[in-house]
Amino acid sequence: MEGGSSDAPISTPSHQAATAPSPPPPPYSLPPSLFMPEDILFCIDIGPESLTEMRVSGPKGRGVTRLDAIKQALLLFAHSKLNMCTDHRFSFSSLGKSFSWVKREFSNDIKSVTEAVRYLTIPEAPVEGTDITKLFEFANFEARRSHAQGRLFRVVLIYCRSSALPKHRWPVNQKTFTMDVMYLHDKPGPDNCPQKVYDALVDAVEHVSQYEGYVFEIGQGMTRVLFRHVCVLLAHPTQRCMQDDFDVPKAIVKRVPPGGGEGTQSDDSMIIST
Template structure:
């Protein structure tokens, strides 16, 4: 809603009927998803991208269901193309845990074709729409040198498409910028509502968790990605008794 102020509101949300979501996760099953993160688990156990992705997905699902228990989830894995892990959409956390346990990464794939993923999403989206629900695909991609490919009609936009891209630093053997550009192209080509894309080459779990939390936003209630100003930077506030006139809050590092 627009604020009652002389200053124009930069973002307005038009009244629409709220729809529950069917969300299809597609997780990269390439061996690059086994790259180590810059964090260790209990007793110094190494944590991979895939481990962290599974944790982030469960964080997302629990938070999404806390907001609205009517949202539902299903799971696919991306090799050369997408394949089902759990086809039935469910709002049961145990079902998600079971599906993620089946997600393995033990091969290196020469290419990544999103065409079948989009076909599956379009088919499922029509069923969701018949139930007054909306459909979203969340792709988590981990290959630093393989650009995604797809074949899809230009004006067929039946679902929202979000992407999180985890990659290595640029180098002789990889080209994450070109891969990222291919993902942006796919998002703009197929997404019905505003789709978000995030990337990280830092290997930090907290960055992935932060990005996943932003994706909690409902597609029907989103601003364009360039206008996102969350999460807010933390600030260090001095106790009132110790503050002095004109004293400014000092920024607190979020590292």
């Protein structure tokens, strides 16, 4: 060894455990902070790709489009969030050629929320724009009003375009709201670049988000994956871990029956994917 030799054994975790019991890990604790109810602005992509069918059928075999599933997910989110705290409020907008309001007034009335969700439709005119600068401008304006009332402001963007990268012109030093993204997309192909779109969405979140923002993608077209991610977004931004550290839901491990002999699979080898 450098600096001279020694006959003393090298101290390792296993050696320390054999000589003295290690102290228990400290209990998890969340730093105390003032709880702020949320004002959540949903922005839903109503481009033509929102009409792509999901991998599940509705009543009587009717196809379920992405927009149909998104509407169900929004109602699931609103009901669940209000069950957690009735002071949360919601507003709704859409992204067609540009940002536009569906229901600007924030409300915690579930009937008002349901009406706004049902109002979401696909326009007949072609949709080509992908600029989300207006979304950031209105979010910044509304966020200042929310902060003055002791509330936290969040944007949830639901994006469905597989070849059109979102664009914005927004200064780096303005982070007045938190942003989450749900990205529903097609498979990669000659006309699609979902990885580039996803990377652009991640960059946008990192550019504007005040607290940890989550970005989830759904490329399998499965409604249960969409609903699962929406449930994760129920987490309050001030109480979140980093998305890279997030490992919920856990895989379900099938246990080996008692007395399982040689040749049976171990606990770690039989994983049922969720």
